[in-house]
Amino acid sequence: MTSPGILPSHQRYLNGVPIPVARKSLRMREKYIIVLVFLTFGMVCFGAFFFLPDLRDRVTVTDIRRQMQMGGEEIFNPGHNAIHLDNHGDLIDVHKIDDKAKIGAKIAEDWARQKAIEELSNKLQMPKEDTLKVKQEIEQEKQKHKEQERVKEMAIEEERKKQALEQVHKEHEGGDGTKGGEPSDPAVKQKRDKVKEMMKHAWDNYKKYAWGENELRPISKKGHSASIFGSSSLGATIIDALDTLYIMGMDQEFKDGRDWVATNFHFEGSTELSVFETNIRFVGGLLAAYALSGDKMFKEKALSVADKLLPAFNTPTGIPYAMINIKTGSTRNWGWASGGSSILSELGSMHLEWDYLSNVTGNGVFAEKVYKIRNFMNEIEKPMGLYPNYINPKTGKWGQHHTAIGALGDSFYEYLLKMWIQSGKTDPVSRKMYDDAVDAIEKNLIKTSPGGLKYIAEYKSGRLEQKLDHLGCFSGGMFALGSQGSSNPQKYVQLGADIAHTCHESYDRSATKLGPEAFRFDDASEAKAVRQNEKYYILRPEVLETHFYMWRFTREQKYRDWAWEAVQALEKHCRTDGGYTGIRDVYQENPQQDDVQQSFFLAETLKYLYLIFSDDSLLPLDKWVFNTEAHPFPINYVFKSNGVPVTVPVSAPVPVAVQAS
Numbered sequence: 001m002t003s004p005g006i007l008p009s010h011q012r013y014l015n016g017v018p019i020p021v022a023r024k025s026l027r028m029r030e031k032y033i034i035v036l037v038f039l040t041f042g043m044v045c046f047g048a049f050f051f052l053p054d055l056r057d058r059v060t061v062t063d064i065r066r067q068m069q070m071g072g073e074e075i076f077n078p079g080h081n082a083i084h085l086d087n088h089g090d091l092i093d094v095h096k097i098d099d100k101a102k103i104g105a106k107i108a109e110d111w112a113r114q115k116a117i118e119e120l121s122n123k124l125q126m127p128k129e130d131t132l133k134v135k136q137e138i139e140q141e142k143q144k145h146k147e148q149e150r151v152k153e154m155a156i157e158e159e160r161k162k163q164a165l166e167q168v169h170k171e172h173e174g175g176d177g178t179k180g181g182e183p184s185d186p187a188v189k190q191k192r193d194k195v196k197e198m199m200k201h202a203w204d205n206y207k208k209y210a211w212g213e214n215e216l217r218p219i220s221k222k223g224h225s226a227s228i229f230g231s232s233s234l235g236a237t238i239i240d241a242l243d244t245l246y247i248m249g250m251d252q253e254f255k256d257g258r259d260w261v262a263t264n265f266h267f268e269g270s271t272e273l274s275v276f277e278t279n280i281r282f283v284g285g286l287l288a289a290y291a292l293s294g295d296k297m298f299k300e301k302a303l304s305v306a307d308k309l310l311p312a313f314n315t316p317t318g319i320p321y322a323m324i325n326i327k328t329g330s331t332r333n334w335g336w337a338s339g340g341s342s343i344l345s346e347l348g349s350m351h352l353e354w355d356y357l358s359n360v361t362g363n364g365v366f367a368e369k370v371y372k373i374r375n376f377m378n379e380i381e382k383p384m385g386l387y388p389n390y391i392n393p394k395t396g397k398w399g400q401h402h403t404a405i406g407a408l409g410d411s412f413y414e415y416l417l418k419m420w421i422q423s424g425k426t427d428p429v430s431r432k433m434y435d436d437a438v439d440a441i442e443k444n445l446i447k448t449s450p451g452g453l454k455y456i457a458e459y460k461s462g463r464l465e466q467k468l469d470h471l472g473c474f475s476g477g478m479f480a481l482g483s484q485g486s487s488n489p490q491k492y493v494q495l496g497a498d499i500a501h502t503c504h505e506s507y508d509r510s511a512t513k514l515g516p517e518a519f520r521f522d523d524a525s526e527a528k529a530v531r532q533n534e535k536y537y538i539l540r541p542e543v544l545e546t547h548f549y550m551w552r553f554t555r556e557q558k559y560r561d562w563a564w565e566a567v568q569a570l571e572k573h574c575r576t577d578g579g580y581t582g583i584r585d586v587y588q589e590n591p592q593q594d595d596v597q598q599s600f601f602l603a604e605t606l607k608y609l610y611l612i613f614s615d616d617s618l619l620p621l622d623k624w625v626f627n628t629e630a631h632p633f634p635i636n637y638v639f640k641s642n643g644v645p646v647t648v649p650v651s652a653p654v655p656v657a658v659q660a661s
């Protein structure tokens with residue numbers, strides 16, 4: 001018998017009948033084809049073994065998110081440690097080893113499962129299919145139970161966070177140091193009562209003539225609003241005044257203000273307003289009212305305001321724009337600010353409010369924004385160690401090299417120090433930034449006039465301007481406050497005292513005993529305004545703020561005396577029967593009045609005066625830190641990403657890699 005062969009061969013025919021051909025071996029071509037078929041088969045098996053995904057261990061979106069949350073270099077460089085050397089020093093790919101092991105484990109697991117079902121069905125004397133069904137039902141039950149356990153655990157975790165938050169709130173809200181502080185000396189008490197009466201006069205008239213408006217025109221006896229507040233009546237004076245009313249024990253007034261906020265304050269419908277002013281006055285005022293009273297309504301309102309400001313931070317650097325339209329969310333900077341730059345004092349005065357807000361709401365988005373700014377400003381190169389007043393939020397490059405501790409710069413420095421204080425002095429980054437900034441200011445800007453007055457000059461594109469703003473007078477208090485934790489406390493209390501003295505001189509050298517908006521140190525005059533447009537006084541607090549800190553740090557009577565001089569001057573030149581007004585020229589015996597009662601007069605000026613004549617137990621400085629609008633926040637709140645406040649600083653987000661020139 002001949003074998004038919006597995007492949008076609010050349011058939012021969014005789015008279016049309018095929019002749020059977022017997023062949024001993026295959027032809028060459030046939031051999032090649034057979035080899036090729038085996039090779040292909042081998043490769044398919046090889047490919048399946050090494051490259052088919054293991055369906056059981058599929059990677060999910062949740063896995064990816066978890067990986068990203070865990071952070072680490074491997075997110076961006078996943079293969080960086082996948083290649084290892086084996087015992088012989090040859091390269092091996094650990095992923096392949098891993099795959100093999102997984103396949104092996106899966107086969108073993110399937111086999112074990114089969115076996116277990118067989119054993120079980122033998123025991124139960126059931127057919128295999130039924131045993132399988134029972135097993136599946138048991139599995140489903142187990143899954144259900146697991147899910148219920150997971151939900152339970154989540155609820156317990158949520159409860160734990162809530163309780164932790166509430167515990168921290170309890171420790172900080174209300175309670176000691178938020179009321180009282182009555183001085184034992186009756187003469188001092190009398191002065192304090194006078195300040196309280198001034199507050200009542202300012203408040204009552206606002207309530208009578210401008211309730212719900214932003215500010216009061218005390219002479220025209222009607223409402224007033226500056227462009228910083230946008231187009232709506234947002235009750236700026238009410239919100240700025242709440243905490244002052246609270247600490248003064250003006251309970252009915254506080255309640256009236258509280259009820260207005262609860263029913264009428266809706267942060268919407270307004271057009272374009274200042275991100276900075278809205279933050280320091282509204283977010284700050286509402287949060288302080290919450291911190292003092294524990295009334296959660298204030299916290300909710302603060303959150304509603306801050307939420308609307310968020311789009312201002314959508315810049316490549318995280319540095320916010322100055323203005324925001326809260327209807328449309330559109331943002332912009334002022335053209336006059338070095339070609340559309342953001343302003344140092346504004347971008348740097350968000351931290352205290354937003355960090356605290358994140359802590360009391362458990363929503364980390366606010367803290368993340370301000371840490372991003374803080375880190376960016378830390379990383380950026382500073383000309384001569386100084387921070388210029390302007391920076392472009394898109395490119396991260398400095399604008400005009402103009403540095404000042406007064407207007408445009410002031411509260412940036414204040415917040416560096418206070419971030420550290422707010423953290424319970426545990427945040428070394430902010431402290432170092434503050435110390436370095438003060439070093440650079442000392443080296444480059446602090447001068448002494450021929451008459452012996454210390455002041456902080458302004459640096460403007462290569463030259464010094466011998467001028468100090470009223471706004472810059474806050475720095476005396478800041479230096480004293482920063483003396484704690486510095487390498488030379490005595491030196492900084494002294495610097496604070498020197499600035500306090502100079503600023504007091506600017507008051508004392510005027511006819512009204514109130515200080516001008518800015519004063520110069522030229523040959524002809526010292527601590528006096530020279531230009532007409534620098535001679536006004538608009539009820540600003542900064543000089544009294546410094547007297548307050550100096551009083552607390554030194555106990556020197558002169559600070560109380562200087563504060564009292566200011567009370568008398570305010571009563572003489574600024575009090576009207578419809579409230580308090582600013583004046584146009586401090587050097588005139590009978591100055592013209594500007595007919596505006598600024599909201600910060602109630603928030604800051606009267607608060608600092610009241611505190612100067614109070615005992616230290618009212619808002620003690622180791623428990624409270626004031627924002628730049630004098631709104632007090634509790635110390636020791638530091639944001640942590642799980643929403644639970646702790647007393648150690650968060651490791652802040654990495655700054656974006658934009659460099660300034």
Ligand code: DMJ
Pocket residue numbers: 411471540541542600604628629630
């Ligand atoms: C207040 O709104 C704040 O103190 C701010 O930091 C600077 N200007 C005014 C008061 O002068």
